[in-house]
Amino acid sequence: MRACAATAADGPRRARSGVRRARRLDGSAAAAEYSGAGRARGTRGDRAVRDSCMTDTDERRMPPNRPAARVAGDLAGGRRAGATHGLAQTMASTRNRTRRHLKILSGLILCCALLALVLAAAYLRASLPQLDGELRAPVLGAPMTAERDALGVPTITARDRFDAAYGIGYLHAQDRFFQMDMLRRSGAGELSELFGPIALGVDRDHRLYRFRALAAAAVAHLPPDDLRLLQRYTQGVNDGLAALRARPFEYALLRMQPQRWRPEDSLLVIWAMYFDLQGRLASREFARHWLQAHSTPEQLAFLLPPSSRFDAPLDAPGIAAAAAPVSATAPAWLRDARPATSVNGVSIDGQSAVGSNNWALAGSRTASGAAIVGDDMHLSFGLPNIWYRAMFKLGGGAGPAARVVGVTLPGLPAVVVGSNGRIAWGFTNGYADCLELLPLERDARDPSRFRLGGAWQRARETVETIRVHGAAPVELTVLDTTAGPVREIGGKAYAAHWIAQASGAANLAFAKMIEATGVEEAIGIAAGAGLPAQNVVIGDSTGRIGWTVAGALPDRRAPGEAGARGDGAPSWRAALPPDAHPRIVDPAGGQLWTANNRQLAGDAYRLIGDGGADLGARARQLRDGLTALERPDERAAYRLDLDDRALFMSLWRDRALRVLDEAALAGHPARAEFRRLLASGWTGRASVDSVGYTLARGYLYRLYDVLFGGLDARLKQQQHDADYALANRRWPVVIARLLDEQPPGWLPADAASWRDVQLAAIDRTIDALSANGAPLADAAWGRRNTLRIAHPFARSVPLVGRWLTAPADPVPGDANMPRVAAPRFGQSERLVVSPGREESGLFNMPGGQSGHPLSPFFLAGHEAWVKGEPLPLLPGPTEHTLRFVR
Template structure:
């Protein structure tokens, strides 16, 4: 009898488990997008068709632009609503409502800027036509959300109901990009401010060169090498505060968060006579991918139709980068100086007031309520001055004077890129677009190419003022004032060499450079390599040739650090040191000149450079981390490898840290540090390949909260070639968020891939569609394939 009851109990448990699994399965399937059928929609002017190919890429066709916006909102919501929700909540400081107390610190930081309130004001100021389009897009988003059989699966896991989309949420998505692309400027200013207080003027001039020989500016053939003299002695913090024999190497895990490439060749260098534009924006990569592919068939003048193809960002009803048949365009982050920190003074006899360069003032106070899941709301007091909200760091108050706070920081003007017919029109539109200031590279079907900045630029004094340090409350300099007028934007068109390249580094050396400032330019090695690789394609090229430059993983920059390592590992240095001898052998025999997955030599050379960084800058970084999460010596200047190179070449005694007999001993300590990291856990040095370190760890945000689902919410652990300081930027969760090459009017020959698929749902066949192409660098067609599914909206 006991066995019978045990058997029944086991069967009951199995039945309950089966019911639970089936219930979960049907719940998950209920939130899959509708991809076939017909839907009747009030407010449409005519029918709209959404045709998807076998990868889920939609082609949206309609006779009215607002109807197309509605359908765009519908598919965005059905495929990506949770992603959209995170994109609006992050800048608004509303993540705690989903994730509880663990998101509260992030919310406090972002709520300081009161972007939701600013978004409401910006919506009120919209042009009528843009507002109507956004209203139809918003209606499509909410209808798409409500049409799902179940709420998106993520909300079932976090236990919160989704909230309807509002007009201002689309503007918050744009502010999310400001935070992603510009907010690190705050950490940079704090780092440089600390450095200014802990170094002499001569030391600063040496440690912070404004450009290097690696730069590839648009307005000059090259940039001069830094020539500031090396001072007689180093700052007091130099070479202090880091253990000499660590078990791990923190810097080896560092992958530059700076990236994006775009370039264009003019018609005189293309086989077709039209320009060719290539763009690969580098971002942190998650599932779903930042970008959502689509093709729009929209009304044009005189009753014709215009085809616009490229990438959108869920939450915004526009193609962000792509081609409209006449003009193709793409972006890279410009890294100009768009934020000033202005010290806010105080006095006992002026309670409630702050001192700024313009005088004393009384900040406005706002009580911001942050909802926290499962807990009472938290109130944050925000003090707003004429120069921006006040933040605290290192016991000081600073007004954050950031372009993102301007009324014109965000608008919907990017949608008008689909209407421009020439490079000249694209460059004229750029200053009117409300988005984080980017390098715009465009080309048209007549073969013209051009560059300018798209997005608002601060108006800085004609006389250069170094505003990359915090400004004093007692000084006369208030930093930037107002926005640069459109007529003053720097631009270039049709250079004699027939190409334009940007890659986050210094764009200009001439007089116009002061209009941008330096907000953390990349060093320039990547831009230089891309420029030279593009030139090497010869007098004539095509889309495949231009695309191939994005996959250039030659280790031109790191090769110098391999050479330095080999020079240090001489016969005396390796005598009786088998691991040093093994490293020297691998640096010689395993080097193929690329950041390839099987290269130990690349990984070791790179780690050698970063080991020196830790030994020399590590103490300063410990202090800077107390000020801001983005404050470090790398933020203060990306050109530190050039500074170290000069020291290793000249070997001044006053810069050799205590505890080292000579510069050779310091470099050997860095190499021993590298060996200790690469062999941690007993791993043989020969198996410490770059691929073992550079393994994809791209996952859905929910994967961290629900580890048991990680397998189904992550990409395979592919080993990735490429790295920073070369065109093929690749890190475990950072890199080329899309690759696109297109000649306007020849979109059929356009090339594309991206790391994730169209859907954010793991049960969708489109979840990882195209991922394998991205890993391999295989170029797929830019245009969607034949229709495999059709959804029609009727009025």
């Protein structure tokens, strides 16, 4: 009984304990609830203890009106209820404790996440560049300033171009070092050291040419002034990198430390541009070799026309060469090939080619009497943008002696495109014939011996070690012949004979462009520049204009060296001397233009060669747009860059409308809807709201797939990026001739007529655009032509990807018109300027100055580029000033 009494007394003690604990909760509502629950548990506990401690005597003392059996049952039920309630109470208590623990754990996780975000933000801010203040730079010849405007565009005021090279190197490193690192590693074939095995394929291709070794040798032979410029720039880069309070954020994500810049790295940036602008020449050569091996000469002449009716050369109204006749029979590969099951990548995103527009109007054609130069270079999009804007004020005394404004390429101490007040210049890719694949015969008994051009030679063997992040190094054996490294493509060995490996292919001569005073001097500088072959147009303040090919060209002046000789020997031995580069100065019409097209109709074109020249429709539209201008100023001329009239695609719209007659529509409601929208939804432009443009374009590119998709599949099995469109940029002309002449011997095997071929292309367009049940009426061009501009890490780091991506804006424009636009490719800048009138110059570009997502300059100016709104070329009022003292 005493034990029972003690147990019974335990209930009130628990209640009092609960009250005491509740009081310790500072009188909160939660404490009041806890106190009430404790009293309830104490009352229930008293009753349960009392019931469980009854004896037989207690049972006999029960009231007589309660039968014993009932009382026994009540006692048994009470014991069960008490036990059940105790279990429930224990489980509830356990659940409460679990909830409390989960809340604590959740709180800790949230705190850790918040702390991580705070630390990450602090780290990111530590890697932002310094915008204001004073820095010591003993290497300078005089004090220097770097002033930035609201867009982050710097104005560097320096004693001379050597001090300015230090300044722009410092800013490049602080704003864009990761971009610079990517470029030098691309040129050297060292991307795997950053990105691991995923980059091995690119590194193997690029390392074949051993450009790092060539760069080191080239630096050793630079002229003294060029070497001094490069050393000063290198010092600026390394000082700028070291001055960051934290390494650029990309290296933190990669768990790597950035490596210091070396003088040869700047030359590797030039070789990276060779890969970007000429990197597919080998695949083009392979595709043309394959076509030659699997077609008759007559078939090949039709399939690979050297010109078209769209061509707009600089030296003639057009090219009047007679078109090769269509042979009676098609190659077996065309008749037997099955059409591709999807549109090839070229037609979707326009990235099969790199291009640009540039033009110049003579002073006799402009409102001011000075020349006007326009330039928009077409490249792949990314964040940051490839170009870095800058203005330089050079000189001393009472005021600056020179002012240069334009865009630079991080990694190089040069203004790529711009104006110095006396001349202005702009680039487009020249698409020169700068690489040839020479077939090799390998000695079966000695794999290092090859026969090239009828003579046997032993290749020089070098073992290159590719360092791989997170994996063991990979060794690559490079075999070099006298014509170039050995490349295996499609199971065959070739010597890759590329002008990029010639002496002088990469140098800093172009950096002197900022000192040129007139057209003739600028043409001489450009022709001697060590860079990929580029069309350069130049205008000066006196109104003169000129064109030449800047950069390295093969020397094909010797008779019989317009192309590869039949014996397989190289068709050239060295680079063309600068004074032999073709050029045009002060043309009679007062205008010059290039748009990656064939530049010349005459014999001089053999000095350039066809390395994949564009169809010519864009160049013709640009030329005709210039002709129509009447004494324009810069703003009127700028509108040429935004010309999205669909003159070329209207031809294919008309074809589709003609084939969709009543017979074609009968029993085919989808075709009827296609025709209705093609007629009513046509704006005459590649505008974002044009459904008709999407349909006409789809029709053309599905025709390509029906006819050549099977060929592309065969080519890609042997070389991943080879296709017919790469072998022949004039492929629309070939398709048009087939539809016009309707040769029965060229019909695909599964088609009964050329009408069927066209209807099949329309049906495939309908199927593609109606996927997932989408109506054709929703196929506005802007839904497909939506920008996808992002930092390389945007997709691989999901949590921060949204901050590394530009808005997904729909944009007008397409290929075959001046306003070239695709989701990941297009006008990387737009510049219009009259030398000496830079205050009226216009500019915009995608992205912003900074590569840092927390910088206010990360996307500054991007919206203006999307909308096509011109911004001033010159920087605006100063908002930040960084001073460099000795």
